[in-house]
Amino acid sequence: MEKPTLVVEGKRLDGRAFDQLRPIKMKAHVINAADGSAYVEWGDNKVLVGVYGPKECLPRHMANPYKAIVKCRYSMAPFSVLEERIRTGPSRRSTELSMVIRQVFEHTMFLEAYPETEIDIFIDILQAGGGTRCAGITAASIALADAGIPMRDLICAVSAGKIDGQIAVDLSKDEDNYGEADVPVAIAPRNKDILLFQMDGLLTRDEIEHMLDLAYSASSVINRMQVDALKEAYSGERTEAVLPL
Helix, strand or coil: CCCCCCEEECCCCCCCCCCCCCCCEEEEECCCCCCCCCCCEEEEEEEEEEEEEEEEEECCCHHHHEECCEEEEEEEECCCCCCCCCCCCCCCCHHHHHHHHHHHHHHCCCCCCCCCEEEEEEEEECCCCCHHHHHHHHHHHHHHCCCCEEEEECEEEEEEEEEEEEEEEEEHHHHHHHEEEEEEEEEEECCEEEEECCCCCCCHHHHHHHHHHHHHHHHHHHHHHHHHHHHHHHHHCCCCCCCCC
C-alpha cells in the first residue's frame, strides 16, 4: 500500500497541531469487584484496567519475603481492531508489552511495604486506535491510585514521533503505521523521570530533544486529567462503580 500523506497545509490529517493531544476522557473506580480500576478513552482507544491486591501471592513459592511482586497482563479484545480479528490468548506483542508495563510500575510503587504479596494489573484494550500501551499505562496508574497503592508519582505515558518530516506528539494509528519514527514515553511528571523510552525509527539528537519537550508538555496535561479523575471518584459520597457510556 502506498504511504499516505500525513501532513496537509501544516496540519495533521485529523486537524491537530503537532503539539496537540487527541481528545481524552478518564474515569476512576469503574469496576466494583476490583480493588482499583479506571477507564480511559483516548482518541479511538478505549481502555479498561482492573487492579487486584496487595493479596496473597499464588503460587506461594513465588512470594518475595522483602517486597510485593507485580503481575501485569496487557491484552487486546478480539473486536478491538476493525481490520482483522485479534486471536484470543497471549501473543508475542502482548507478552512483551505486559513485561514492559510491569517494569514501569515496579519502579514506581513502594513494593517493600507489602512483602510476600502480589499486585495484579489487568489492562484490556477494548478498542485500538494507536498508542494503546501509552493509554494502558496512563489508565493503570489511575487504577493503582484508586486501589490505594502508594506510588512515587502518577505515571503518564504518551507517544511522540516523526511524521512527514515533522516532530509530533500523540500519534494516531495512521501516523504510527506510516510515520518515520514512533517513540512511546512514560514519564513521572513531578521530577520528569523517564520510566519508558522505546524508539521505532531514526531520529537525530535535536529531534529527540524536541520530541521530549513535546512529551513533557503533554504529560503535564495528562497528569492533571488523572488527578481530576481521581478527585471526581472520591468527591462526595462513594457510589457504585459504573462504566461511562
